Structure formats: structure tokens, C-alpha cells
Amino acid sequence: MDKQLIAIGTHPIEVGHYMLPTKEVLRLMENLKKIVTNRLPGMIVYGRPRLGKTTALKFALENLPNFINAPIPIFIANSNTYRFPSEEKFYSDLLYDFDFPFVSRRKPGELRNQIVNLLKEKAETSGTRRVIVIMDEGHNLTEAHYQWLMDIYNQLDRAKISMSIISVGQEELLSRRTFFLGQRKSQIIGRFMTHEHRFFGITSLEDIRSVLHCYDSPEISEYPENSECSFTRYYFPEGYDKGQRLEKDAGIIYRQFMDLRREHGVKSKLEIPMEYFTYAVENALKIFGTHGDQLEWITSQQWLEAIKLTGYIESEIYMALAHRGDNE
Known part of the structure; x- marks a missing residue:
């Protein structure tokens, strides 16, 4: 697929207008x-x-x-x-x-x-x-x-x-x-x-794997139409052709979220809001993919950077403080 046919800034990942059947x-x-x-x-x-x-x-x-x-x-x-x-x-x-x-x-x-x-x-x-x-x-x-x-x-x-x-x-x-x-x-x-x-957010490794599969699958996230190109393939064509998939990184992403929570003393039950999770994925695709650094694939450290940029951990800290205030 010729990516020149897609103007930078118009892909659903960059526009932010897409829905996944999670x-x-x-x-x-x-x-x-x-x-x-x-x-x-x-x-x-x-x-x-x-x-x-x-x-x-x-x-x-x-x-x-x-x-x-x-x-x-x-x-x-x-x-x-x-x-x-x-x-x-x-x-x-x-x-x-x-x-x-x-x-x-x-x-x-x-x-x-x-x-x-x-x-x-x-x-x-x-x-x-x-x-x-x-x-x-x-x-x-x-x-x-x-x-x-x-x-x-x-x-x-x-x-x-x-x-x-x-x-x-x-x-x-x-x-x-x-x-x-x-x-x-x-x-x-x-x-x-x-x-x-x-309605629940993401509460388990299996939930993460399920959502990431949507980005990998052309049957779910094909763009442009009839291109057989999933969101993952569009942003990481070399890695995708070599068998890399976001779904395979589910364990890495899960550990990064859990480590961040432990590092900042967040003890509530895991429930990652979908908004923050999709922001993390979008950050990884946009920053390190074909319109950014043009890397072959995403490292563990880069996943951590993508997660931190969402503001997720700050939100969890404020939520914990708000609930503590409610209980006092």
C-alpha cells in the first residue's frame, strides 16, 4: 500500500475518531x-x-x-x-x-x-x-x-x-x-x-490482549478501506511483516502499568480507563511509527514513555485522594 495516498494527520489514529469492538x-x-x-x-x-x-x-x-x-x-x-x-x-x-x-x-x-x-x-x-x-x-x-x-x-x-x-x-x-x-x-x-x-475498564492482561488484537486485525481496524492494512501494519510495516503484533506486547504493557502503580503507591484494584489505554497505544504508534521515528518496533522503555504521556498515573493518584477524602 502506498502511504503517500494518506495525508499525515488524517489517519483515524491521528484524528482520534475510531471505535473498537472490545x-x-x-x-x-x-x-x-x-x-x-x-x-x-x-x-x-x-x-x-x-x-x-x-x-x-x-x-x-x-x-x-x-x-x-x-x-x-x-x-x-x-x-x-x-x-x-x-x-x-x-x-x-x-x-x-x-x-x-x-x-x-x-x-x-x-x-x-x-x-x-x-x-x-x-x-x-x-x-x-x-x-x-x-x-x-x-x-x-x-x-x-x-x-x-x-x-x-x-x-x-x-x-x-x-x-x-x-x-x-x-x-x-x-x-x-x-x-x-x-x-x-x-x-x-x-x-x-x-x-x-x-461498565468496566481494563482489569486484566487478557483485557489488554483483547484490545490490542483490534489494532492488529485488518478485519477490525482496516484503513484505508479495502487495503487489508490494519492500524498496526500501517504504522509499523516492517515489524508487522516480520510477525510483530501489538497483541504480543500485552505482557510488557501490563507490567509497565503495574510497575507504575506500585512506584506511585496506587493500591486500588486495577481498572485502566479505556481512554488512557487508547492514548498510550496512539502515542506509541504516532511517536515511534511511520509518521514519527519510523522504528521497526516498540521497545519496553518506549511503551513506558507512551503510557506516562497519557497522564494515567496522575489521574489514579487524584482519584485515590478523592476517594480518601470521601471516606474521611
């Missing part, structure tokens, strides 16, 4: 399949920050229609925080995130009807009479927000349209559910929080 993504997809197949109204997806929850959910949902052989419309909205939440702000934000072309100041009821009509139209056009709404940063949702979502849900239900709300956020989502339980808000829990999915 084990965690596939596990999430299985749970989403249950939600959709059984027409369940909601689920919470939670985990520590920077695990790649939203990215994984987008990947899973983009591929879900093929997985279940049904073109279900999917909408994504951000759960914004305001000092004084209001229906008007909430509904306007939803319309904006749903790419509605004519968002204007109107009464809350009119805005809600616009949302319902938009979701209804997409659900009917798809033929499934189903719609999925993802609420990102779902730990920001208050009781009022869920009540407003319930109003949308009820209007769609009367039109015989099923809506599933997937709230994605940090572990505070569980605390929010516990609070609602204490307040006897069973209508909120029953609709949107009965089902849950705990």
Missing part, C-alpha cells in the same frame, strides 16, 4: 439487545470517569440495528446542569441535541409536543414503533428531569410508541437511584432505573 462493548451490546427485544423502558449504564462508556454505547447502538435486524431510531442528548432547572431549558436542550432545526422560545408544553412529534415520526418511519434516547452524563439528572422524561414517555405510549431511556454516567447514578428509593419514587425507578449495566 469485550466490554460486546457485553454492553448484549444487555442493550435485552432492553430492546423486551421493550423495556430504561437502563442505567455507569462506571468511573473516562472508561469510554459513551463511546462504547454509541458503537453498540450504531451496530445494534444490524445485530437485531431492526432499524431503531437512536437519539443522544447531554444532561446539562443548571442552577435553576426548568422545563423550557430541558426541552430546548433536547431539541437542540436532537438536531431539531427550529428551536425557539416557546411554552414548555409546546416544546414537549415538538419532541414527541419528532420521536413519533422517526419511530413510525422506521417501522419499528420504537425509539431509544441516550441521556449522557445521566448522574446530573434530577427528579424533575425524570418527571419531564416521563411526560414524554407517557405521550409516546398513548401513541403506541415504545421509548427506552438509557442513562449513562458515573457511579453517582447508583446513589441517585438509592435516593429515589428512599423518597419512594417508584415510578421513576420502575420506568428508568430497574435495569443496570456496570
Whole structure:
């Protein structure tokens, strides 16, 4: 393959816009399949920050229609925080995130009807009479927000349209559910929080090996299209042709992460956020590969440098301090 055909800075590794079907993504997809197949109204997806929850959910949902052989419309909205939440702000934000072309100041009821009509139209056009709404940063949702979502849900239900709300956020989502339980808000829990999915980062050597395999395999990470060139092969063509693979370096990378943690006194259970792990891989490919030092392959020391550049260990130290403060 002639690499001159690819302008420097345009490869998915350099742009940062690519998704990998990791084990965690596939596990999430299985749970989403249950939600959709059984027409369940909601689920919470939670985990520590920077695990790649939203990215994984987008990947899973983009591929879900093929997985279940049904073109279900999917909408994504951000759960914004305001000092004084209001229906008007909430509904306007939803319309904006749903790419509605004519968002204007109107009464809350009119805005809600616009949302319902938009979701209804997409659900009917798809033929499934189903719609999925993802609420990102779902730990920001208050009781009022869920009540407003319930109003949308009820209007769609009367039109015989099923809506599933997937709230994605940090572990505070569980605390929010516990609070609602204490307040006897069973209508909120029953609709949107009965089902849950705990999203994990990388917790083992096998997880590392599985993710690295995605970079090595042209069936998964081919670029450009129809080139049979994986991300690994593109950046290290000589090493790849001689049998080198990122997957074979899994043990080295695992040890570097563990040694860094021990060196800085990080004693928490291993869970590497996907964001930091992919940054480490991207650093190694960009710095030492075909657009950088043009090395044949990556050494153990260079892997360590790539990991350190991500800021992973600083994040772990701050997380440990934050949790210690919570327990004091």
C-alpha cells in the first residue's frame, strides 16, 4: 500500500475518531439487545470517569440495528446542569441535541409536543414503533428531569410508541437511584432505573490482549478501506511483516502499568480507563511509527514513555485522594 495516498494527520489514529469492538462493548451490546427485544423502558449504564462508556454505547447502538435486524431510531442528548432547572431549558436542550432545526422560545408544553412529534415520526418511519434516547452524563439528572422524561414517555405510549431511556454516567447514578428509593419514587425507578449495566475498564492482561488484537486485525481496524492494512501494519510495516503484533506486547504493557502503580503507591484494584489505554497505544504508534521515528518496533522503555504521556498515573493518584477524602 502506498502511504503517500494518506495525508499525515488524517489517519483515524491521528484524528482520534475510531471505535473498537472490545469485550466490554460486546457485553454492553448484549444487555442493550435485552432492553430492546423486551421493550423495556430504561437502563442505567455507569462506571468511573473516562472508561469510554459513551463511546462504547454509541458503537453498540450504531451496530445494534444490524445485530437485531431492526432499524431503531437512536437519539443522544447531554444532561446539562443548571442552577435553576426548568422545563423550557430541558426541552430546548433536547431539541437542540436532537438536531431539531427550529428551536425557539416557546411554552414548555409546546416544546414537549415538538419532541414527541419528532420521536413519533422517526419511530413510525422506521417501522419499528420504537425509539431509544441516550441521556449522557445521566448522574446530573434530577427528579424533575425524570418527571419531564416521563411526560414524554407517557405521550409516546398513548401513541403506541415504545421509548427506552438509557442513562449513562458515573457511579453517582447508583446513589441517585438509592435516593429515589428512599423518597419512594417508584415510578421513576420502575420506568428508568430497574435495569443496570456496570461498565468496566481494563482489569486484566487478557483485557489488554483483547484490545490490542483490534489494532492488529485488518478485519477490525482496516484503513484505508479495502487495503487489508490494519492500524498496526500501517504504522509499523516492517515489524508487522516480520510477525510483530501489538497483541504480543500485552505482557510488557501490563507490567509497565503495574510497575507504575506500585512506584506511585496506587493500591486500588486495577481498572485502566479505556481512554488512557487508547492514548498510550496512539502515542506509541504516532511517536515511534511511520509518521514519527519510523522504528521497526516498540521497545519496553518506549511503551513506558507512551503510557506516562497519557497522564494515567496522575489521574489514579487524584482519584485515590478523592476517594480518601470521601471516606474521611
